[in-house]
Amino acid sequence: MTVPLRAEAYLAPETLAQLAPFELRARMLVEGLGSGMHASPRQGQAVEFSEHRPYTPGESLRNLDWKVFGRSDKLYLKRYEQETNLDVLILTDASSSMRFGSLGTKAGWGGTDAGRGSGTWTKFDCAAAISVAIAHLCLEQRDRVGLEVYADEVRAMVRRSGAKGQWRSMVQSLATVKVGGTSRPARAIDQVLATTDTRALLFILSDFLHPLEDLQEGLAKARFRGHDVVLVQILDRQEIRFPLEGFRRFEDMEGGSPVDADAEVLREAYLQELARHRADLQRVARAHAYDIIEVDSHASVGPPLAALLSRREAAWRSRRRS
Amino acid sequence: MAIPEAILSFLHPGLALAAVLVAALPVVLHLLLRRPKVTAWPSTMLLQRALDRMRRRRTLDRWLLLALRTLALLLIGLGMSGPFVGASEAGPGARRLWIVIDDGATSAERLPSGGTSLDRSIREAVRRVDQLHEGDQAAVAVAGRPSRVLVQPTTDLQRVRRAVQDLVPRAVPTDLPGAMALTPPVPEDTMPVDVLLASGWRRGTIRGSEAALGSLTQSMGRVRWIATTPLEISADNRRLARAQVDRTVAQSLDPRERILKVQVARTGARSATTDAIRVALPTGEVINQTPLAWSADTEEMESVIDLRQTDAGAATVSMPPDAQPLDDACAVTWEPQPVPRVWLVGRSANEETVDRTSATTWILRAIESTGLNPLVVDPASLALRSQGGADAIVVGRPDLIDAAGWAWLSRFLSDGGTLLLMPAAERAEQPWLVDASRSLRVDLAACGSVADATDQLSPRQPRTELLSLLGAEVDQLAEPVSVSRRLDLKPLSASGEVILRFDDGAPAMIMLREASTSGTLLMMAMPPDLSWTDLPLKPLMVPLMQETVRAGMSMSANRRRLMVAQVASLGPSASGGLLIPATSTMGPSIEIDGEGRSRSVLPSPGLWKLRKQDGSEAWYAVRLDPADADIGTLSRSDLLSWEQALGEWTWSDEPVMPSDGTTRTESPWTWSLVLIGLLCLLIETPWSRRGSPRRTMEAVGA
Known part of the structure; x- marks a missing residue:
């Protein structure tokens, strides 16, 4: 069955408007093959002089500044900054928990496999919207962007590319992928790292409602490989506020043990546990100097993304000045 | 008799049963229909952690909420089912006992079995108190006038017992309704109160109290009355029915001439026996002891005792105490002044002939001839004189008395003086009546019209205390007296006692008694002036003036x-x-x-x-009015009016009926239970919903 593709369903005009003032810049220097706007650590085929540094015996003489040597009889090497393309990899969680949503949608509004089944705006819908927004922005900047939809394994993948049809491929992939299973972020990160030899910016979109040890392991590997990571935690408002009442059996969408409880009685303790879990997640992110944003799936995705990009833009400019 | 104790029962047992069932419903529903609502949740990891942390608290909360909801329903149901406290042999329910104990004059009756009627009441009251339990309340009011609360409601039953046991009879009337009215009203929704009426129930006990019962019943609320049984013994008793110092005709010759008339009466056995009447001065000195010999079948006797030898002015008359000691003695007083001081308020004009002799002069001559020594006082100087100088005042010229003079006379009257007024012979109009009415607070102005009329005093005069010494002779003395002008005293006849009467029945002399004063006010329709009447020339003149002064003074003294x-x-x-x-x-x-x-x-x-x-x-x-100490027997049927007025009535020797036989009065818990139930619901609502934010429904693209 052909799934109708409604790009506007994922990239609402207001979201693009909120993101437009910003350019997606990697906080770290990334390697790029093309001529993009991102600073590259490679200084061989430099376009713009950056600085001098003393020559160390054994180094190549290729970048030696002969003019300085002629005038001062001292050996200095020239260094250049090169604007490069950015590789952006978007890892979107498609585990069962992402099927959860408590916000109703209008009929025929489109959406993903998760949203169509329930008629609600699921966390996966929200994750898909953020994913395509980021992809659109990257492609507009002539960056290469790739997508990996994962759960307990990689469910769908769109290889990195800056081609014109790339964005449509990503939307198609997000709209049709089956959402289910448990979330294994470490495995997904491993797979990305195995296919990426250049440093990249990784967006990991998930609710992160699982033990954080697995994620921590994956992030450590990404850090070791020099990648930058942005964690995007997406939670439904019902999860955030827990406005439920009455005696209920909570059945785990990822197959965990069910919980019988009075919602009113449980509310306070649950909210405390949620706060504690989110604090732990932030601690994990900060341990690797990664960014993290929290998104309420009922709210517009524009403001949190805009805040993230603004923050990263400011950090990049500050670093350039220094 | 075993004492019944209060237990809880219901006016509407069906409702109570329904309340229990309704209260059980949440429990049943909770246990049987405890099927949780299935909710898909992204990850129960956090829920499980939260649940583990507060599992104990969650369970406690749920059960507390269940208990609270059940309690609320139970209380409301019980409250609405009308709990009340009835009587039963079982169960130590809290009780309140209000003891109204008669310590009035009739309680002093000595019983053949020993002790007094009050002792019997005390025994019953103590017995009731002894049957109360720890935490029960009791209070004591005494009915001897003025009735008062002796012990406020208290759980200190020992204190109540002591207070009751310390009571002694008092020589005062009994005011049982007054004491019963001191019982705090019992609201509809509170427990009824047992009120013990402890009395011997003699005639004097309930004298004049029936009228107070109606209003009492309305204000009492829910009270269960328990009364001691009436004493059925008909006691042999003698009483001083009357003791009064009287004048004699000889007093005009000897001012110290006075007698004490004592009337005694007896009830019960009428055998021949002897008694003695003793007269004692305030100092305790016995000045007279008169034997009294009762013959068989005699109920009443009178004894006359000569008091000429004493000017003490007061004495106590007594008989040997018997079954009712409080009616065997009484106090008497008399005017100690040997010669009454009489003032004549008037002026003597040119009195060369009999025709021109003023009323003041005629009165002066009449009084002087009886051994009294009157003082003529000018009307204008009356207000300047100090009170206390006169025992009786005869006003011959009221038209010359100013407002201050009338005020002075008003005080004289209030202090027990005897005042004789008559029209001013010199005037046709009598405008002074207006001033006199205002000051003396007697409507003399109503009789202001002077009429010319040829009339005579009636040959059939009324028999009055004032002229009692004249006896039947007053008719003969009055008959020849003719009158040509007179004041119309008819408007006063309703409020006064007619002393002398005209032939046509109109009052010629009237005595007005004001309840607020102890004095005696007399008003004549004509002055003793020949232009009005030939009274000054008739034999009635001297005894009339003398008796008016002397008897008026005596009556005033008696009013003390x-x-x-x-x-x-x-x-x-x-x-x-x-x-x-x-x-x-x-x-x-x-x-x-x-x-x-x-x-x-x-x-x-x-x-x-x-x-x-x-x-x-x-x-x-x-x-003490002897009627208030009357120990004549009353039967239970005599107390029927009380029983009917109070509605609920149980004699202390009758077993107290269980709840079916008693008035089912709702306990004070009725509304309390409902209120507490509602309070539970009020607590339950925020408790069960605490922390719940308001849900808002939103929709993407809406």
């Missing part, structure tokens, strides 16, 4: 009898004075307020001396 348990009204001249009992056992001295009234009721009968601010003294006889 005060009744026990009442506030004494002694007139303005007594203000600031002190009433001192003859013996210290009668009670403390009582101050007199600015209006001449005692600051408290007179606590006991006997002789009391009034000491005025100016140092003068006067004796007052405080008496």
Whole structure:
């Protein structure tokens, strides 16, 4: 069955408007093959002089500044900054928990496999919207962007590319992928790292409602490989506020043990546990100097993304000045 | 008899059962329908952690909420089912007992079995108190007037017991309705109160109290009355029915001539026996002891005792005490002044001939001839004179008295004086009547018209206390007296006692008694002036004037009898004075307020001396009405009016009916239970919903 593709369903005009003032810049220097706007650590085929540094015996003489040597009889090497393309990899969680949503949608509004089944705006819908927004922005900047939809394994993948049809491929992939299973972020990160030899910016979109040890392991590997990571935690408002009442059996969408409880009685303790879990997640992110944003799936995705990009833009400019 | 104890029951047992079932419903629903609502949740990891942390608290909360909801329903149901406290042999339910105990005069009756009627009441009251339990309340009120609360409601039953046991009979009337009215009203939704009416139930006990029962019943709320049984013994008793100092005809010859008339009566056995009447001065000195010989079948006797030898002005008359000792003695007072002081208010004009002799002069001559020594006082100077100088005043020229003079006469009257008024012979109009009416607070102005009429005094005059010494002779003395002008006293005949009457029945002389004063006011329709009447020339003139003065004074003196348990009204001249009992056992001295009234009721009968601010003294006889001490028997049927008025009535020798036989009065818990139930619901609501934010429904693209 052909799934109708409604790009506007994922990239609402207001979201693009909120993101437009910003350019997606990697906080770290990334390697790029093309001529993009991102600073590259490679200084061989430099376009713009950056600085001098003393020559160390054994180094190549290729970048030696002969003019300085002629005038001062001292050996200095020239260094250049090169604007490069950015590789952006978007890892979107498609585990069962992402099927959860408590916000109703209008009929025929489109959406993903998760949203169509329930008629609600699921966390996966929200994750898909953020994913395509980021992809659109990257492609507009002539960056290469790739997508990996994962759960307990990689469910769908769109290889990195800056081609014109790339964005449509990503939307198609997000709209049709089956959402289910448990979330294994470490495995997904491993797979990305195995296919990426250049440093990249990784967006990991998930609710992160699982033990954080697995994620921590994956992030450590990404850090070791020099990648930058942005964690995007997406939670439904019902999860955030827990406005439920009455005696209920909570059945785990990822197959965990069910919980019988009075919602009113449980509310306070649950909210405390949620706060504690989110604090732990932030601690994990900060341990690797990664960014993290929290998104309420009922709210517009524009403001949190805009805040993230603004923050990263400011950090990049500050670093350039220094 | 075993004492019934209070247990909880219901006016509407069906409702109570329904309440229990309704209360059980949440429990059943909770246990049977505890099927949770299935909710898909992204990850139960956090829920499980939260649940582990607060599992104990969650369970406790759920059960507490269940208990609270159940309790709320139970309380509301029970409250609406009308719980009440009935009587039963089982169960120690909390009780309240209000003891109304009769310590009035009839309670002093000595019983053949020993002790007094009050002792019997005390025994019953103590027995009831002993049957109360820890935490029960009791209170005591005494019915001897003025009735009062002796012990406020308390759980200190030992204190209640002591207070009851310390009671002694008091020589005061019994006011059971008054004491019953002190019982706090019992609201509809509170427990009923047992009120024990402990009395011997003699005739004097309920005298005049029936009228108070109606209003009492309305205000009492829900009370269960328990009464001691009436004493059925018909006691042999003698009583001093009357004791009064009287004048004799010989007093005009010897001012010290006076007699004490004592009437005694007896009930019960009428055998021949002897008694003695004893007369004692306030000092205790017995001045007379008169034997009294009862013959068989005699119920009443009168004894006359000569009091000529004493000017003490007060004495106590007594008989040997018998079954009712409080009706065997009484106090008497008399005017100690040997010669009454009489003032004639008027002026003597040119009186060369009999025709021109003024009324003042005719009166002066009449009084002087009887051994009295009158003083002629000018009307204009009356207000300048000090009070206390006169015992009787005859006003011949009222038209010359100004407003201050009338005010002075008003005080004289209030202080117990005798005042004789008559029209001014010199005038056709009598405008002074308006001033006199205003000052003396008697509507004399209503009889202001003077009419010319040829009339005579009636040959059939009324028999009055004032002219009692004249006896039937008054008819013969009055018949020849003719009148040519007279004042119309008919408007006063309704409020006064006619002393003399015209042939046409209209009053010729009238005595007006004002309840607020102890004095005697007399009004004549004509002055003894020949232009009005030939009275001055007739034989009636001298005895009329003499008796008016002497008997009026005597009557005023008799009015100085005060009744026990009442506030004494002694007139303005007594203000600031002190009433001192003859013996210290009668009670403390009582101050007199600015209006001449005692600051408290007179606590006991006997002789009391009034000491005025100016140092003068006067004796007052405080008496207990013998009817209030009457120990005549009452049957249970005689108390029917009480029983009917109070609705619920149980004799102390009857078993108290269980709840079906008693008035089912709702307990004070009814609304309390409902309110507590509602309070539980009020607590339950925020408790069960605490922390819940308001849900808002949103939709993407809406």
